[in-house]
Amino acid sequence: MCIFCKIINNEIPSKKVYEDEDVLAILDISQANKGHTLVMPKKHYENILDIDNNIYLKVMEVAKKVALKQKQALNCEGINLLNNCGEVAGQSVMHFHVHLIPRNKEDEIKFQFKDNSNKFDLDEVLKMVKL
Numbered sequence: 001m002c003i004f005c006k007i008i009n010n011e012i013p014s015k016k017v018y019e020d021e022d023v024l025a026i027l028d029i030s031q032a033n034k035g036h037t038l039v040m041p042k043k044h045y046e047n048i049l050d051i052d053n054n055i056y057l058k059v060m061e062v063a064k065k066v067a068l069k070q071k072q073a074l075n076c077e078g079i080n081l082l083n084n085c086g087e088v089a090g091q092s093v094m095h096f097h098v099h100l101i102p103r104n105k106e107d108e109i110k111f112q113f114k115d116n117s118n119k120f121d122l123d124e125v126l127k128m129v130k131l
């Protein structure tokens with residue numbers, strides 16, 4: 001059983017921010033910033049590719065509730081809402097979860113993307129990924 005399933009089953013303690021029938025939100029043990037919260041489905045799905053649509057929407061609804069509460073209670077200036085899908089993307093717990101990381105001007109957290117657009121033909125890329 002994965003570590004988040006053990007948390008959901010109360011086999012491992014956690015600091016619960018929100019709980020309902022389908023969704024659990026807990027404080028991340030590593031607190032990238034004050035209030036860093038993880039929102040996850042109670043049923044085990046690995047990632048965004050295999051999660052049930054309805055459950056996904058429920059998780060995102062709770063993520064929004066958590067964001068509103070963080071803004072009000074912590075008076076943060078911004079929030080990063082983040083999901084890592086796959087080990088190569090930084091996923092370390094293979095149970096779908098969304099990070100909500102409150103942000104402030106002086107917090108020194110960096111998510112930096114380099115502009116690589118000169119390496120790709122955007123029309124070709126669009127042809128490949130257009131739904």
Ligand code: 5GP
Nearest residue numbers: 003014026027028029030084090091092093
């Ligand atoms: P990922 O790297 O998969 O996107 O995020 C996993 C997150 O789970 C990490 O930020 C890590 O700190 C957190 N985490 C790992 N184990 C535990 C745990 O036992 N309890 C809590 N609350 N968070 C955990």
Ligand code: ZN
Nearest residue numbers: 002005044095
């Ligand atoms: Zn799990």
